[in-house]
Amino acid sequence: MKKFIKNNGTFIALIFLVIILSFLSPSFLSSRNLTNLVRQVTINGIIAVGMTMVILLAGIDLSVGSVVGLSAVTVTLLMQAGFGMWLAILVTLIGVGGVIGFFNGFMSAKFDIHPFIITLGIMTIARGLSLVLTQGVSVPVTNLTFAEIGSGYIPKLPSLIILVVALVLGIFAVFKTSIELKNGEKVRNKARLTGGIILTIAGFIAGFFTFIGYQGIPIPVAIFAVIVMAGIYTLRKTRFGRKLYAIGGNEKVAWLSGINILKSKTMVFVITGVLSAASGILLASRLNGASPNLGDGFELDAIASVIIGGTSFMGGVGTITGTVIGAIIIGVINNGMSLLGINTFYQMIVKGFIIILAVMIDVLNRRETA
Amino acid sequence: MAEVILEMKNIIKDFPGVRALDNVNFTLEQGEVLALVGENGAGKSTLMKVLSGVWPYPTYEGDIYLDDQLVRFDNTREAEEAGIGIIHQELNLLPDLSVAENIFLDRQPLNKFGGIKWEELYHNAEKVLARLNMDIDPRIELGDLTVGKQQMVEIAKALSLDTRILVFDEPTSALTDSEVNELFTVINELRASGVSIIYISHKMEEIEEIADSVVVLRDGSTIGDKINIDQVTLDEIIARMVGRDIEDLFPSHDFKRGEKTLEAKNISVPDPFNPEKKLVDDVSFSAHKGEILGISGLMGAGRTELVNAIFGVYGKKREGEIFLNGKKLDIKSPADAINNGIALVTEDRKELGLLLDKNLVMNMTLPSIKKFSSKLAMDKHAERAVAEKYVDELNIKTPSLDVFVEKLSGGNQQKVVIGKWLITESDVLILDEPTRGIDVGAKTEVYRLMNQLVEQGVTVIMISSELPEIMGMSDRIVVMSEGKKTAELERSEADQETIMKYATGNKGVE
Numbered sequence: 001m002k003k004f005i006k007n008n009g010t011f012i013a014l015i016f017l018v019i020i021l022s023f024l025s026p027s028f029l030s031s032r033n034l035t036n037l038v039r040q041v042t043i044n045g046i047i048a049v050g051m052t053m054v055i056l057l058a059g060i061d062l063s064v065g066s067v068v069g070l071s072a073v074t075v076t077l078l079m080q081a082g083f084g085m086w087l088a089i090l091v092t093l094i095g096v097g098g099v100i101g102f103f104n105g106f107m108s109a110k111f112d113i114h115p116f117i118i119t120l121g122i123m124t125i126a127r128g129l130s131l132v133l134t135q136g137v138s139v140p141v142t143n144l145t146f147a148e149i150g151s152g153y154i155p156k157l158p159s160l161i162i163l164v165v166a167l168v169l170g171i172f173a174v175f176k177t178s179i180e181l182k183n184g185e186k187v188r189n190k191a192r193l194t195g196g197i198i199l200t201i202a203g204f205i206a207g208f209f210t211f212i213g214y215q216g217i218p219i220p221v222a223i224f225a226v227i228v229m230a231g232i233y234t235l236r237k238t239r240f241g242r243k244l245y246a247i248g249g250n251e252k253v254a255w256l257s258g259i260n261i262l263k264s265k266t267m268v269f270v271i272t273g274v275l276s277a278a279s280g281i282l283l284a285s286r287l288n289g290a291s292p293n294l295g296d297g298f299e300l301d302a303i304a305s306v307i308i309g310g311t312s313f314m315g316g317v318g319t320i321t322g323t324v325i326g327a328i329i330i331g332v333i334n335n336g337m338s339l340l341g342i343n344t345f346y347q348m349i350v351k352g353f354i355i356i357l358a359v360m361i362d363v364l365n366r367r368e369t370a
Numbered sequence: 371m372a373e374v375i376l377e378m379k380n381i382i383k384d385f386p387g388v389r390a391l392d393n394v395n396f397t398l399e400q401g402e403v404l405a406l407v408g409e410n411g412a413g414k415s416t417l418m419k420v421l422s423g424v425w426p427y428p429t430y431e432g433d434i435y436l437d438d439q440l441v442r443f444d445n446t447r448e449a450e451e452a453g454i455g456i457i458h459q460e461l462n463l464l465p466d467l468s469v470a471e472n473i474f475l476d477r478q479p480l481n482k483f484g485g486i487k488w489e490e491l492y493h494n495a496e497k498v499l500a501r502l503n504m505d506i507d508p509r510i511e512l513g514d515l516t517v518g519k520q521q522m523v524e525i526a527k528a529l530s531l532d533t534r535i536l537v538f539d540e541p542t543s544a545l546t547d548s549e550v551n552e553l554f555t556v557i558n559e560l561r562a563s564g565v566s567i568i569y570i571s572h573k574m575e576e577i578e579e580i581a582d583s584v585v586v587l588r589d590g591s592t593i594g595d596k597i598n599i600d601q602v603t604l605d606e607i608i609a610r611m612v613g614r615d616i617e618d619l620f621p622s623h624d625f626k627r628g629e630k631t632l633e634a635k636n637i638s639v640p641d642p643f644n645p646e647k648k649l650v651d652d653v654s655f656s657a658h659k660g661e662i663l664g665i666s667g668l669m670g671a672g673r674t675e676l677v678n679a680i681f682g683v684y685g686k687k688r689e690g691e692i693f694l695n696g697k698k699l700d701i702k703s704p705a706d707a708i709n710n711g712i713a714l715v716t717e718d719r720k721e722l723g724l725l726l727d728k729n730l731v732m733n734m735t736l737p738s739i740k741k742f743s744s745k746l747a748m749d750k751h752a753e754r755a756v757a758e759k760y761v762d763e764l765n766i767k768t769p770s771l772d773v774f775v776e777k778l779s780g781g782n783q784q785k786v787v788i789g790k791w792l793i794t795e796s797d798v799l800i801l802d803e804p805t806r807g808i809d810v811g812a813k814t815e816v817y818r819l820m821n822q823l824v825e826q827g828v829t830v831i832m833i834s835s836e837l838p839e840i841m842g843m844s845d846r847i848v849v850m851s852e853g854k855k856t857a858e859l860e861r862s863e864a865d866q867e868t869i870m871k872y873a874t875g876n877k878g879v880e
Binding site: 237238239242243245246249250252253254255256257258259260316317 | 681683703704705707708709714716721722723724725726727728732736737739740743745746747748790
């Protein structure tokens with residue numbers, strides 16, 4: 001039990017937070033509010049998925065917020081210039097996110113410069129570029145279908161079908177992953193099985209209540225869900241994911257074991273760049289335009305989500321699942337305090353304390369096991 | 371018979387899942403030098419932690435008697451006050467402070483304003499150092515001393531605390547031969563002045579030289595009674611340690627030299643800090659199937675750098691050519707070397723060999739993850755099965771495949787590193803100091819394994835600083851000195867004197 005609390009501390013904290021807020025503010029648990037909350041989380045959450053991989057490598061990416069701004073501006077301007085929507089999106093993902101990510105990763109890995117420095121430079125450069133491109137003023141979106149991406153919904157019936165399919169697949173996955181190999185024999189971990197099934201069903205009910213009770217699944221949330229699942233799969237199942245944990249554990253050992261550090265690091269920063277660009281595109285779509293200052297300070301929320309989610313700053317330890325919980329916690333705090341009428345200035349102070357608390361818990365946990 | 375001053379009785383210490391100490395019994399007399407020996411993981415360090423109060427009662431069971439009085443220390447300070455001191459393998463000193471400050475840390479004589487009375491401090495330090503016949507100026511910074519001298523300061527510190535029982539934990543691992551002699555002189559003087567000493571070491575020759583008696587620990591228990599050193603042979607001690615007779619520390623082998631496999635031609639590596647100098651200077655050698663090639667030399671002779679160069683560590687900075695089975699290889703990184711069938715068991719397993727906070731499976735399959743994965747997913751069952759197979763084959767003692775390797779003993783960690791490279795099924799296996807810091811039993815297992823690999827057709831190259839090991843295991847020996855190859859000897863022509871002669875820089879014929 002003690003171990004369970006320790007391993008799932010952030011998740012339990014989230015549940016407590018939700019319970020407290022639902023008592024303090026009756027509108028918190030309304031379908032409408034929850035749908036909005038989840039949609040707000042996606043913008044930060046998508047970036048945080050990439051940031052998890054960066055921090056797993058004991059790195060950092062400070063440029064994500066500026067990439068959000070530059071991408072929002074770029075996609076908007078491209079469409080104004082007559083590019084089709086999909087082409088504009090593709091060019092932005094690759095040309096802004098991919099190129100900046102490649103530069104971040106390649107420079108820091110090839111010349112062994114801490115990514116803090118490189119991404120700090122890029123952060124300013126990208127922000128400057130946004131200001132140059134827009135002459136410092138906001139630019140409106142002219143393409144009507146583009147707005148749908150950020151603010152549209154999947155209709156209720158298809159949403160329901162997606163949720164049911166997710167429920168079935170979730171239970172199937174729980175059955176599969178609850179088998180452990182012990183002394184060559186396959187043993188079912190009963191606690192994990194029941195826990196997993198309860199969580200999956202609870203998730204289904206929460207999803208049903210939130211989305212079907214309002215207007216269906218918001219499109220950004222669906223995109224976020226796909227990115228999260230791809231991220232979890234990458235870290236848990238693929239060779240690439242394994243390499244990241246190895247490099248984060250001890251870069252020298254990983255290199256001597258034949259892992260191409262340059263390639264893996266560059267790849268991680270490219271992924272983070274592309275995800276940040278995706279986040280920027282979604283934001284531009286929802287706001288129906290882009291301002292050059294969009295995304296200012298987003299790197300802090302992304303890093304905070306990763307750290308609250310239990311990823312170690314020292315590298316080598318961490319999960320996307322944790323990061324998602326971390327991102328939701330930040331979203332719930334923002335949303336809850338707004339509902340309670342607390343000034344955003346105070347929200348910043350509270351968020352800061354929570355980050356410190358999360359790191360303290362992590363450090364104390366580690367000291368105990370040492 | 372001298373007076374018994376320490377008795378440890380039925381000491382039991384449990385860690386979650388393991389019993390580290392299981393009924394340990396021994397006595398220590400005044401002025402006795404008692405050698406405590408045992409394989410890594412046998413419980414020596416844990417026992418000393420119980421004695422010195424690191425593990426307070428009741429985290430252990432059993433009784434400790436000091437002068438026939440039952441003692442139960444709550445912390446290390448209490449043990450210190452009772453006269454028990456430990457000289458750790460890694461010295462516990464502050465390199466930026468003076469010798470005197472290190473000796474009297476926290477106990478400096480103070481004037482009424484709380485300032486340090488420096489002259490009195492230095493005087494006191496001189497007095498303590500004089501007891502050791504040590505010519506060390508207490509005013510100089512500790513960091514300026516050699517490791518051997520620093521150790522003397524640590525001993526002086528213990529003596530200044532009126533230590534009656536002094537524990538040495540592997541004290542000679544970082545010392546030169548002359549420093550070892552100096553240490554032994556001091557130990558003899560301490561013995562004469564009535565200090566009792568517990569001496570932990572792997573090195574049998576040292577124990578024979580310095581100890582009065584021996585206690586053997588195996589799997590957390592004392593094996594047999596304390597024995598007088600005059601009444602026992604080294605082989606008997608080793609047999610007690612490993613629980614079986616070792617006919618020969620170096621299992622004999624008789625191979626037929628096969629075809630040439632790895633060939634290195636004119637390998638050079640520039641010194642990054644000094645362009646005039648070379649870490650490896652124009653070294654050529656070849657290794658064959660069916661033999662173990664030994665590389666010998668003193669510290670800093672460029673042996674590690676040579677094999678690292680072959681393994682691609684220096685990238686494009688390496689000069690020279692490498693051939694495998696007649697084919698020229700283009701090796702610019704460790705990945706290239708691994709892909710071409712070359713494996714390197716690095717010297718420093720903690721920094722270069724293992725992911726300490728990862729489990730056995732992940733460590734062992736790391737260089738061969740390609741074998742256990744498609745583009746899309748890792749085959750976790752397959753990699754687990756292979757890891758399990760090698761854990762069995764190498765006799766790695768671990769509670770499960772899922773523990774972090776940092777929890778394993780040194781010998782078992784080394785086997786994990788070796789296992790990791792065996793799984794790559796490479797043609798050439800280079801081992802850099804494969805038995806450093808591991809116990810006798812594990813050493814022999816490593817030697818057996820090397821022989822077995824040679825029989826299977828693997829080309830084995832071993833670097834070792836221990837001359838008996840080099841001579842016992844190699845069929846051919848390359849000797850290096852200051853980056854250059856100074857000799858290549860057949861097993862029959864190699865003896866300690868010849869190797870030392872070339873290792874100390876006598877340029878020989880090729």
